[in-house]
Amino acid sequence: MTKRILLIVSGGIAAYKSLELVRLLRKRGIAVRAVLTESAQKFVTPLSLGVLTEDHVYGDMFDLKEEREIGHIQLSRQADLVVVAPATANILARMAGGIADDLATTLLLATDKPVLAVPAMNVRMWHHAATRRNVAQLKADGVHVMEPDNGEMACGEFGKGRLPDPEAIAAEVARLLARPPAADPLAGQPDFEAADAPLAGRHVLVTAGPTHEPIDPVRYIANRSSGKQGFAIAAAAARAGARVTLVAGPVHLPTPPGVTRVDVETAREMLAAVEQALPADAAIMVAAVADWRAADAADQKLKKDGSGKPAPLALVENPDILATLGRHAKRPGLLVGFAAETQKIAEHARAKLARKGADWIVANDVSGPPGSSVMGGDSNSVHIVSKDGVESWDHLPKDAVATRLIEKVAHVLSASAH
Template identity: 55%
Template sequence: MLTDKRILLVIGGGIAAFKSLELIRRLRERGAWVTPVLTKAGEEFVTPLSVSSLAGEKVYRDLFDLTDEAEMGHIQLSRSADLIVVAPTTADLMAKMAHGLANDLASTLLLATDTQVLAAPAMNVRMWEHSATRRNAAILRDDGVAFVGPNDGAMACGEYGLGRMSEPLEIITAIESELADGPLTGRRILVTSGPTHEPIDPVRYLANRSSGKQGSAIARALAIMGAEVIFVTGPANATRPEGVHLVEVETAAQMMDAVKSVLPVDAAIFAAAVADWCVTSPSDSKMKKDSGKIPSMTFAENPDILASVSQMGDGRPALVVGFAAETDEVVANATAKRLRKGCDWIVANDVNLETGIMGGCENAVTLISDDGLESWPRMGKDAVAQQLAARIAAALN
């Protein structure tokens, strides 16, 4: 898909610049030509020699290099590519791009180009969440700049959160989607995520543990592949993915209603940790603790969203994927759940506390289908999402 495609790669100044070397290698493997532009700050993290050696091309660095201006000026350089990729896109580069600054080669060619731009942000979580950065990102999206990432995870600065640059293979997928119709273009896919909160009184609720990170990563990966993604999420901690239709809910009943309202879809991925029970008559005021008295509550089963959609007649999605978070006999229990619910695939994982998977940034899953079992090695949740999205694309095409 990338054979003879010309990629202009702008490498910004951040520790994530080391990933740009792997990105160049992966692009060259796929037959793409890579013309690198290295910022002054980028040179603090990767050398021009290493970049040039991997790209097999001259590295462009200086706006006022008269030789370069004679051979290939910044105007021609900015328009000779099929796609411009900025990786890493630092907060500084984003600000320059959003406000039309042009004080170095990278910012000047980005201002002069009429070529599609793909940005891969990388910065500290507080910088990414700052209102100025959010405004700049919104401006760039309105201007037509495409984004891949950032992802959740540990950072070189020692903090944790959203701001890590996407992995090279994830950026490759985004590049392929930008240069051609993505493998899921035209497909409408539902993803549920996060927990549900079932009220006991105004300050207490029942819930399953769920950060929502895996569901968010799946929605993001599907959107990168070109799908129209409807993302129905309970009150999760995970940052909501960009480029999706977001539906926020709280209870299982609300999630069921939201799912019904968006059908039909081509595929439905149920990654949400829906509470099994709810209190039939939650109190309108806070229940007080009376010494020696245990409050009495009556419970009812919540709607089984996965089974309801899996067992639909007309209008059933072509592919229904469930999740099974288990602590004992993981594969056996997940296999039984797939048969009981009637879904096509089930993604099983071990969520014992010692695994660190619940709320963590990694997962180790087994994909169960009519074809049997397939255990994937432990990897980041974004990588799991990318692999699952690729399988969904293959199944639907």
Template identity: 60%
Template sequence: MLTDKRILLIISGGIAAFKSLDLIRRLRDRGATVTPVLTRAAEQFVTPLSASALAGAKVYRDLFDLTDEAEMGHIELSRAADLVVVAPATADLMGKMAAGLANDLASTLLMATDKRVLIAPAMNVRMWDHPATQRNLATLQGDGVMVVGPNEGAMACGEFGPGRMAEMPEIVAAIERALGDGPLRGKHVLVTSGPTHEPIDPVRYIANRSSGAQGTAIAAALRDLGARVSFVTGPADVPPPAGVEVIPVETAQEMAEAVNTVLPADAAVFAAAVADWRVANAAAQKMKKDGSGSLPVLDFAENPDILASVSKLETGRPGLVVGFAAETHDVARHATEKRARKGCDWIVANDVSPATGIMGGSENAVTLITADGAEAWPRLSKDETARRLALRIAEALA
């Protein structure tokens, strides 16, 4: 899949930098052309000579090398590649990327490129868990930067936890996904995810127990198959996937408006746990107990039915509309009735009764309801459930 692909590999300074030499070898074995860029700190762990020998190409190191500027300026270097890969990506370089700093060759290339960027973070577990690093990660993902890893394991410093750079096969697979021509290439898919928050007053709200993990996994799986994904998400517990268009919303009404803005699409997957009702008389100020023992009266109004409204569009309806049904009993029957009532093509139904641990958990057990009947899937990780659903969507759109 990497034959004749051009990869600009930025190696930053961390103990994991020595693994980048193996990455160069693996990429060249798959037919890719690799142009290495070393930061000053990276040269403390790998030598320019070893990187150059394995890549069979010149190693770039200095932003202010006038010869390089004449032969291959940093703007041209940043745009001549098909993909920019940062492995390892240190906390320092991630911070520069998030802040838009460009004071050396690596950070300048990352600012000047118009190509997709994939990073493989590697750092001490405390550095990875630091709020600044997590804030920078969220910023980069929001900017469309793709991320692979880090993994959990023993550190060179003797600590254990997340922060180990992803293994080379994982990074190569992520590069292949980023550069591959998947079955959904050229298709536009809308995905909704997460809960909605319906205000009671400025500090209280009504919501469903949804982490957004399944919708996020579906968006990532569709992206990996080559789709252009518009991801409309409520306030989820998990960050949105890299490489997709992210449209954050809070309420069901905001989600409905965002969906209408995103359409048309080839397919739409409505995985969000949208609140059925909102508080019609939401207070503008925090409601206080007055000591009288009287309780506030909340008037409810029905929220827009996003799934039904899109399913029943006369013009601009997606070719495939997939809904979700979170049920606590008689799952297949209720989901089948919902599919008919809403007018969608498929319903992905799951049992979210407390005993299953599915709502907010890492696994899912779904039943796919189509015009042909009900198909029960085994209990799988949410990532694997998403992958299977994405493949089925690709088959249907083909």
């Protein structure tokens, strides 16, 4: 049976991307019916959307002919998924407040179907306390909210707030449509969790990538972590139905569909973001956090003085994020750490397991040259160390490692719930 979505386009400059989104959704075999807010019609015409959707485009709450023939209640419930893209700060606020003052917000309040909001706005608007509060409320209400992308804005500023690429939105729509339908919340029945969404209702926290610890404004201490394994794990958890928070160090990787991404630079910023994301059912700490940082980062670039002697560099130890979670008041039910080792892989991982208070340590051998199969590469060979022993996996693509690890996480969390 053909899947149908109701696409609500609100009035931001990114509204023009809704045309490409419709084309991509139709290419996937998904039927689209569109609603334009009054301000969206300043950017996109009903005619252009109507040509692409091959359907009537709605916009007027008080068009009696439309209301008599289809009705806003029926319109809100004929689709399998309601998508708001772009979702401006204004419509997010109205959604969070339960306001129904036009056709779009009335449909959102009347629908009994899942809702996906795809924010797009100025970076300062996205980070404003009111927007953060509204997004948190929507997530608590069960709305799926994609994380906006980083980049240059139409206004000339740079930062988080750009509408995600239409391909990423289409992939997230397809993922949500593939999930089993939840029970009607008004019927007082629990949501159905199927085998293909084993982490539905769970919150999974993932860290990924390196940290950069500044020495001066142009130099930093880091490592060769690409972030690929952590991003693959976050993507696999989202595909399994989890609500995923990905705390990412400085990497140039696209945000996986359905994942909430928090970008950080230093170990201390990563720890703060991790604690802010708690509670979580499972935390998978994949990031290669720098063990040390400069005791006093210089405000100006350090210069050679002609003596031939290196500039003094005093180091202090960074906070241990995994150990902090191991003894945290909000310790996740399942705590997984990663260990990048160059020798005695399993032996060092067992010691780390006891020292950090983790449930599992995923150990891998990173002794190869730069760009090898682990650091910066696309494959991995891991050993899962727990109190029950060591489970060694064959060399696999990082996506396959991620899928297998998330299956194992889902199994443990499911068993602990019974």
